[in-house]
Amino acid sequence: MQQHTLAAQITQTGVGLHSGVSTHVRILPAEAGSGRYFVRVDLPDLPVVPAQIAAVSQTVLSTQLGKGEVCVRTVEHLLAALVGMGVDNARIEIDGPEVPLLDGSAKEWTASIAQVGLLSQPLTGSKVPLVVQQPIWVYQGDAFVCALPAPETRFSYGIDFELSAIGNQWHSWSLIGNLENTSNSFAAEIAPARTFGLLHQIEHLQQSGLIRGGTLDNALICGPDGWLNPPLRFANEPVRHKILDLVGDLSLLGNFPIAHFLAYKASHNLHIQMAQKILDLES
Numbered sequence: 085m086q087q088h089t090l091a092a093q094i095t096q097t098g099v100g101l102h103s104g105v106s107t108h109v110r111i112l113p114a115e116a117g118s119g120r121y122f123v124r125v126d127l128p129d130l131p132v133v134p135a136q137i138a139a140v141s142q143t144v145l146s147t148q149l150g151k152g153e154v155c156v157r158t159v160e161h162l163l164a165a166l167v168g169m170g171v172d173n174a175r176i177e178i179d180g181p182e183v184p185l186l187d188g189s190a191k192e193w194t195a196s197i198a199q200v201g202l203l204s205q206p207l208t209g210s211k212v213p214l215v216v217q218q219p220i221w222v223y224q225g226d227a228f229v230c231a232l233p234a235p236e237t238r239f240s241y242g243i244d245f246e247l248s249a250i251g252n253q254w255h256s257w258s259l260i261g262n263l264e265n266t267s268n269s270f271a272a273e274i275a276p277a278r279t280f281g282l283l284h285q286i287e288h289l290q291q292s293g294l295i296r297g298g299t300l301d302n303a304l305i306c307g308p309d310g311w312l313n314p315p316l317r318f319a320n321e322p323v324r325h326k327i328l329d330l331v332g333d334l335s336l337l338g339n340f341p342i343a344h345f346l347a348y349k350a351s352h353n354l355h356i357q358m359a360q361k362i363l364d365l366e367s
């Protein structure tokens with residue numbers, strides 16, 4: 085068993101979904117055992133924000149790490165791309181408060197990672213994943229996330245919307261043992277699924293100072309008469325995007341526990357609550 089970092093640096097520039105602020109991101113190879121972490125290169129003393137559960141500060145519509153001015157918002161798609169492609173250690177330099185949304189998916193991140201490739205690193209400490217032995221759950225109303233004992237790590241997700249273009253969707257994706265198969269499957273099946281929004285909520289969100297960077301180019305928008313900006317990349321693109329979000333949020337644990345994660349109508353808040361509960365079990 086080994087760990088991996090990027091073989092070379094990658095860069096992306098774009099606008100953040102909520103802030104509307106354009107930032108540059110540069111992801112650099114990092115030392116074995118250093119994990120995935122952000123560095124705010126626009127702030128004095130280059131503060132570091134680790135991509136760990138303990139650093140989560142907000143989970144409204146996106147996952148935010150850090151405190152006060154030293155924060156990084158909407159980390160989930162980039163982190164999902166790193167973990168999905170097998171990058172254990174990465175220094176993510178960013179010159180502003182929010183990760184670029186790009187096309188609303190993790191496609192561009194995964195393509196950049198695939199292009200530069202990975203570098204194997206010797207194992208430091210243990211990479212033995214936690215094995216979930218008993219069901220664990222968190223819920224809010226009829227939404228939930230469970231972790232159930234299973235022979236392999238699997239993510240299954242369900243959503244249910246009144247808008248008929250979305251309706252009821254379920255999807256399941258699992259880690260396929262070896263790194264190459266898992267990253268190929270992640271890049272093809274999960275990473276391209278874009279953020280989606282509901283037309284009737286957009287005005288309210290914008291009045292609340294949110295989604296200032298949202299456009300028809302970086303999010304699928306659904307109205308009563310269907311999608312405003314088709315075509316979809318998958319018939320069930322929305323629920324695949326929920327798996328992308330869940331993978332990104334649970335990546336804040338470092339390694340994935342061995343469990344079947346089953347989520348229904350959940351949110352970043354419930355994803356993070358589940359991760360926190362697993363962390364509590366470990367300690």
Ligand SMILES: [Zn+2]
Pocket residue numbers: 160161279325328329
């Ligand atoms: Zn998302």
